Amino acid sequence: MTAHEKRVPITVADGDGIGPEIMDATLRIITAAGARIEIEKIEIGEAVYSRGLDSGIEPSSWDSLRRTQVFLKAPITTPQGGGFKSLNVTVRKTLGMYANVRPCASLHPFVSTKHPKMNIVIVRENEEDVYGGIEHRQTNQVAQCLKLISRPASKRIVRYAFEYARANKRKKVTCFTKDNIMKITDGLFHRTFEEIALEYPDIEHEHWIVDIGAAKLADTPEAFDVIVMPNLYGDILSDVAAQITGSVGLAGSANIGDHCSMFEAIHGSAPRRAGQNLANPSGLLHGALLMLVHIGQGEIAERVHNAWLTTIEDGIHTYDIYKDGVSKEKVGTREFGDAVIARLGREPKVLPPARYAVGAEMNLSIRPGGVPPKKEHVGVDIFIDQRDGNPDEIAARAKRVAMDGVKLVVIANRGSKVWPDGNPDTFWSDQWSLRFEGKPFDGKRVADIIAAMHAAGFDVIKTEGLYTFDGERGYSLAQGQ
Ligand code: NAD
Numbered sequence: 001m002t003a004h005e006k007r008v009p010i011t012v013a014d015g016d017g018i019g020p021e022i023m024d025a026t027l028r029i030i031t032a033a034g035a036r037i038e039i040e041k042i043e044i045g046e047a048v049y050s051r052g053l054d055s056g057i058e059p060s061s062w063d064s065l066r067r068t069q070v071f072l073k074a075p076i077t078t079p080q081g082g083g084f085k086s087l088n089v090t091v092r093k094t095l096g097m098y099a100n101v102r103p104c105a106s107l108h109p110f111v112s113t114k115h116p117k118m119n120i121v122i123v124r125e126n127e128e129d130v131y132g133g134i135e136h137r138q139t140n141q142v143a144q145c146l147k148l149i150s151r152p153a154s155k156r157i158v159r160y161a162f163e164y165a166r167a168n169k170r171k172k173v174t175c176f177t178k179d180n181i182m183k184i185t186d187g188l189f190h191r192t193f194e195e196i197a198l199e200y201p202d203i204e205h206e207h208w209i210v211d212i213g214a215a216k217l218a219d220t221p222e223a224f225d226v227i228v229m230p231n232l233y234g235d236i237l238s239d240v241a242a243q244i245t246g247s248v249g250l251a252g253s254a255n256i257g258d259h260c261s262m263f264e265a266i267h268g269s270a271p272r273r274a275g276q277n278l279a280n281p282s283g284l285l286h287g288a289l290l291m292l293v294h295i296g297q298g299e300i301a302e303r304v305h306n307a308w309l310t311t312i313e314d315g316i317h318t319y320d321i322y323k324d325g326v327s328k329e330k331v332g333t334r335e336f337g338d339a340v341i342a343r344l345g346r347e348p349k350v351l352p353p354a355r356y357a358v359g360a361e362m363n364l365s366i367r368p369g370g371v372p373p374k375k376e377h378v379g380v381d382i383f384i385d386q387r388d389g390n391p392d393e394i395a396a397r398a399k400r401v402a403m404d405g406v407k408l409v410v411i412a413n414r415g416s417k418v419w420p421d422g423n424p425d426t427f428w429s430d431q432w433s434l435r436f437e438g439k440p441f442d443g444k445r446v447a448d449i450i451a452a453m454h455a456a457g458f459d460v461i462k463t464e465g466l467y468t469f470d471g472e473r474g475y476s477l478a479q480g481q
Contacts, residue, residue, distance in 0.1 A: 007038040008295045011064045015074030016045040017269025018279035018333075023074045025281035025337030026288050032341045033304045035297060040064045044087060045076030045269075056087035065095060071262040072291055074284060075269040089133075092126050097255035097262055098153060099160045100124040100234065101290065104221075104241040104251055107351060110312045111246035111321045118221040121170070122241055123161040124234025125189075126255060128153050131231045138461045139385040142414070142431040149185040149230060151369070154192040160256070160364060161228035162200045167360035172204040172225040173197070176213040176233050184476060189230050210237075218244060242266055249279075249320045252286025254294065258364075263291035277332035280318035282308065285340075298356035305354035307343040311336070313350055314343070379409070379437035379466035380446045381475070385459040387430045391419035398434050401452040406438035406445065412478035423480065435478075437466065 012027070014020040027039070042061040049056050056076060065071055076087055091097070101123055108116030134146040161173050175193040177186035190207055197205035208216065210233045216223060218240055229237065242251035248267050255262040265283030273279050285308060292301035315328030316339045322330045331339065347353045386394065391411050398408050411419035412433045416426050436449055446463060453460050467474045 005036060007036045008070065008297075009038040009040060009068040010070040010072055010291070010295070011040050011042055011061075011068045012072045013042050013044040013061075013074060013076075015269060016077040017075065017271040017274040019045075019074030019076065019269055021275070021277065021333045022265065022279050022281035022284045023072075025333050026072075026284045028337050029281075029285060029307075029340050030288050030292065030300065030304055033300050033307070033344050035292060035300050035304075037295075040068060044073070046079065049079045049084060054083060055085050055090050057090070062094075065091070065260060069260045070291060070295060071260065072284075072288060073262055073264045075265060075267060077269045077271055089131065091262060092255050095257055095260035095262075096127075097257040097260065098126050098156055099256040100126040100238070100253055101160075101164065101256060102238045102242065102251060102253040102266065103286070103290075104238075104245050106245045107250070107309075107312055110315065110326065110351070111250070111317075112323055112326070113244065113246040115221050115244055118241075118245055120217075120221055120224045120241060121164065121168075121226045122234060122238040123157065123164060123226060123228045124238055125153060125157040125229070125231045127231070129231035136462075138383065139430045140387070141429045147182070147185055149188050151188060151192060152366075154189045155196065156364075156366070158189075158193045158196045158228055160362075161226055162196060162203060163362035163364060165203050165226045166200065167357055167362050169357060170203070170225045172206065173200075174205070174213070174224050174227045175207045176210040176227060176229045176237070177207070178210050178233075180209055184474065186230065193228065214240070217241065239266065247280070247321050248283070249318075250282045250286070252283050252288070252290055254287070254290040256294070261291075261294055263287040263294070277334055278319055279333050280320050281333055281337060282318075293356050302354055302356045303344055304340070305356075306347045307340050307345070309348035309351045309354065310343040310346045311339045313348050314339070373470040373472075375474075376468045376471075377441040377443075377465060378439065378468055379435060379441055380449060381464040381466065382434045382436065382449060382453060382458075382460055383462040383464075384432050384434065384453070385430055385461050386432060389428060389430065389432055391422050391428070391432075394432060394434070395419045397456055397458070398453070401449065401456050401458075402436065403445075403448065403452070406436050406441075406449065409435045409437045410478055410481055411435070412481075415476070415479055417478040417480035426480075431461070433478075435466070441466075 014023045042064050044057050103121045105119040106113040106115050128148050130145050130147050132148050137143040165173050177190045179186035179190045242248045251266045253266050264287045267283050289301045317327040318336050402408050413428050450460050
């Protein structure tokens with residue numbers, strides 16, 4: 001066997017519900033097309049959860065994933081009730097799969113869609129944002145979720161989007177953020193995008209505020225090509241994008257890391273359709289196409305993709321995309337797989353044939369960062385829990401706490417300034433933040449203020465340091481400040 005024919009070990013999980021049926025069809029199709037793979041099966045999902053493992057995956061399965069570094073995964077059924085972790089989030093984060101890539105293209109006129117010319121790829125940051133799941137209930141009335149955006153992760157995902165665009169001959173990368181409101185977190189993502197875009201003068205770049213960008217995407221998706229976004233926006237909008245091509249049942253996605261990567265359908269385990277030979281295997285098949293490209297078998301991906309497009313063109317459709325007058329034959333999962341296999345070697349006549357740029361390398365190496373900025377501690381926000389509070393009364397008590405060189409500057413309630421000069425219409429919850437500023441400031445000062453606040457009867461629930469970076473403010477101002 002030559003190096004070219006060497007089989008690549010991959011880890012495969014059949015999942016739950018329709019999972020085993022769509023996995024069977026997918027593996028039959030890609031092996032018939034000549035995929036050079038060596039399958040290692042692992043068990044995930046319901047059966048594992050029911051054995052009391054709250055992550056849905058056996059500890060021994062990690063060995064297979066670390067060994068093969070390639071995971072083709074069918075959907076699983078997430079158990080109802082609390083106490084279970086999301087298997088997807090666990091696998092992505094444990095194995096550092098930082099990029100989620102989801103191509104969404106319409107198949108007009110063979111699959112009904114309002115968007116006949118749509119052909120986009122969503123690249124979603126996969127590890128940060130609110131998906132750290134760092135949540136706290138702090139008072140009777142207020143809970144918080146921390147949104148974390150880091151510069152290294154933003155750089156990595158933005159570079160991935162531009163490299164993907166270049167390798168796949170795409171023309172434009174668009175960034176969606178909400179940095180008109182979240183100027184520091186989304187602002188960091190947007191700024192990083194603008195900086196890295198300069199390294200790709202051959203690719204057009206633009207930025208949209210996510211709300212109007214989402215509206216444009218739902219209305220005129222052909223205006224976009226590759227779109228890169230922080231995690232939460234990407235989670236929501238990649239489902240919208242898949243749905244408006246005609247069916248969520250058609251899209252696959254890749255979760256890419258430096259070492260390990262996972263490939264799957266975007267839909268769930270559709271338990272009501274399980275075991276009836278009904279489900280459409282196309283979503284998982286598209287995940288497998290992304291996997292084949294990833295393991296250097298782009299020519300096989302192209303062969304499978306074109307046979308699949310031909311099957312769709314021939315009107316051989318599963319129930320979810322079947323339409324009288326357009327479709328020719330309603331088939332089950334198995335028969336759909338057979339139809340694709342029978343068309344291997346053929347190319348579509350109406351739909352554009354798939355072309356995978358074989359050998360197009362992506363340069364994802366981490367570039368060294370610049371000189372770190374000078375960080376200066378200039379104050380602290382102290383959050384307190386106080387029912388029936390009144391800003392003037394809180395300010396009067398807190399001012400007594402202030403010490404040499406430290407001044408109470410502002411009091412806010414959920415980000416809105418309520419003191420000094422608050423607006424009587426602002427609603428007050430039981431969570432207040434008191435901003436103390438002064439120079440010099442340090443951890444000892446923070447500890448002294450907390451101790452003095454406790455002594456004055458305040459219920460301190462959290463503190464946030466206020467810093468400048470090369471003189472630039474690294475914290476938000478309260479609205480109205
Ligand atoms: P779902 O995606 O399983 O099903 C939604 C609808 O789409 C259903 O009407 C279903 O019949 C249809 N559908 C989905 N895939 C199809 C296919 N391949 N062919 C034809 N029709 C298809 O979403 P759900 O019902 O909300 O979730 C079911 C289970 O899947 C839940 O336990 C959920 O937590 C889980 N889930 C798992 C994953 C994953 O493992 N990656 C992703 C999403 C949901």
